[in-house]
Amino acid sequence: MTPAASISNMRWVQQVSATEAGIAEARQRAVHALRWAGLDGQHLFFLELCLHEALVNALVHGVYEHGASHIRLSCDVYAGWVRVSVEDDGNRFDELSVETPRVDEHPKGGRGLFLIHTFMSRVIPLPSGGGICMELDLNRNVPSSFRSILPIEESRSGLAN
Amino acid sequence: VDLPIKAGHQPAPEIIMQIERSLVRGVVVVRIDGRFEFGTRNEYKRLIGQIVQEGYRRLVLDLEGVSFLDSSAIGLLLLTDQNFKLKKGIFSLVRPTGYVRQVIELANLPRVIPVYESLDDALAIGVEQDDQPAIRLPAS
Numbered sequence: 001m002t003p004a005a006s007i008s009n010m011r012w013v014q015q016v017s018a019t020e021a022g023i024a025e026a027r028q029r030a031v032h033a034l035r036w037a038g039l040d041g042q043h044l045f046f047l048e049l050c051l052h053e054a055l056v057n058a059l060v061h062g063v064y065e066h067g068a069s070h071i072r073l074s075c076d077v078y079a080g081w082v083r084v085s086v087e088d089d090g091n092r093f094d095e096l097s098v099e100t101p102r103v104d105e106h107p108k109g110g111r112g113l114f115l116i117h118t119f120m121s122r123v124i125p126l127p128s129g130g131g132i133c134m135e136l137d138l139n140r141n142v143p144s145s146f147r148s149i150l151p152i153e154e155s156r157s158g159l160a161n
Numbered sequence: 162v163d164l165p166i167k168a169g170h171q172p173a174p175e176i177i178m179q180i181e182r183s184l185v186r187g188v189v190v191v192r193i194d195g196r197f198e199f200g201t202r203n204e205y206k207r208l209i210g211q212i213v214q215e216g217y218r219r220l221v222l223d224l225e226g227v228s229f230l231d232s233s234a235i236g237l238l239l240l241t242d243q244n245f246k247l248k249k250g251i252f253s254l255v256r257p258t259g260y261v262r263q264v265i266e267l268a269n270l271p272r273v274i275p276v277y278e279s280l281d282d283a284l285a286i287g288v289e290q291d292d293q294p295a296i297r298l299p300a301s
Contacts, residue, residue, distance in 0.1 A: 024200050028175065045229075045260040052231055056199045111232035111268070118267055 007038040007138060009078050016055065016071035018063045018088075023055040026073050030084075037077045039138075046119040046142045047082060051075070053112035054086035054132050062088030062130050080138045081121075087131035179226075180204055182212065186284055188219040194226030199233040209241055218250030221283045225256040235268050242274045251275075253283045 012033040016026040031048045039047065055073065062068035068090030076083040117123055119142050120134040136142065178201035179194040189212050197205065212220060220241070224230075238254070245252035253275040257265050265271065277283040 020200055042260060048229070049231060049264070052198065056231070056233070111235055115232055115264070115268075 007077055007080070010037045011074070011076050013072070013074040016073050018059060018069060018071050020059065023059050023071070027052050027055055030073060030075050033075060034077070034082070042142055043136065043138060047084065047136060050116045050120055050134055051084045051086065053116055054084070054134070057112055058086050058088040058131065062090035066090030068130060082136045082138065083133065085126065085131065085133040087126055090130045177201060178204055180208055182208060185280070188221055188284055189217045190221045190223060190280065192223040192226065196229040197227050197234040198229060198231040202233050202237060205237055213244055218245065218248055220245060220250070220252050221255055221280065222253070223255045223280065224261065225258060227257065227261050230261045230264055235270065238270060238274060251286060253277060253286065255280055255283045
């Protein structure tokens with residue numbers, strides 16, 4: 001685990017080209033910036049995974065399905081926390097209300113959000129609607145709990161809690 | 162903060178994905194190195210589709226070299242498993258490591274898809290009949 005005391009504060013914002021190559025490049029640059037701030041190991045891996053999932057969601061559900069043309073990514077590292085926001089200008093539903101799929105289902109979406117909820121300390125809907133803000137407490141190991149393991153049978157749990 | 166990127170430093174190039182197939186004791190073994198994710202899904206789908214079309218009923222996916230795996234990959238693994246089960250075949254995973262293993266376990270995949278520690282262990286599991294392709298396509 002990265003010792004939180006050794007992390008530099010930083011703010012990193014970029015406009016993301018709304019293409020597959022664009023989100024890959026944005027993710028790579030953000031990870032580079034987070035590494036520069038001093039993150040490594042499991043914190044860096046799971047931050048990369050979650051910001052990747054958020055960028056893919058923005059591309060697929062924001063751009064492809066709801067006509068968004070812009071994606072914005074920001075990363076803030078401050079006082080032992082990392083906050084990552086991914087916003088798009090598509091007009092879409094409240095994605096935090098998507099149900100967690102069962103492991104043997106083949107839904108159109110939901111697994112990416114499940115991973116975000118599992119590995120991040122806090123997930124906050126953005127007031128603008130299209131996008132997600134997530135925070136990771138660098139003083140804790142991730143995942144902070146195993147409550148979100150994908151259900152395999154009848155029980156289904158909503159992601160918003 | 163003036164990040165090194167702004168100062169002209171670029172992130173190091175990353176290995177995107179390398180995927181290759183081989184035949185070991187009559188079983189198709191696919192090894193993936195690098196990133197198994199949304200951006201590389203089509204390479205996986207193309208190769209697995211080809212293997213399914215050739216009629217093989219056993220597939221072992223070697224994940225030892227996978228450094229990153231996302232929800233798209235999890236979905237593809239579940240679809241591959243479903244496809245092989247429909248043909249009464251066997252799909253299994255071998256040697257996921259590190260954080261990739263953690264993601265697989267948190268997603269409950271081992272409850273659905275067998276995960277083995279070694280290729281030998283995976284190859285030791287039989288199918289109902291023989292290991293040969295159920296359908297043989299003419300060589301092109």
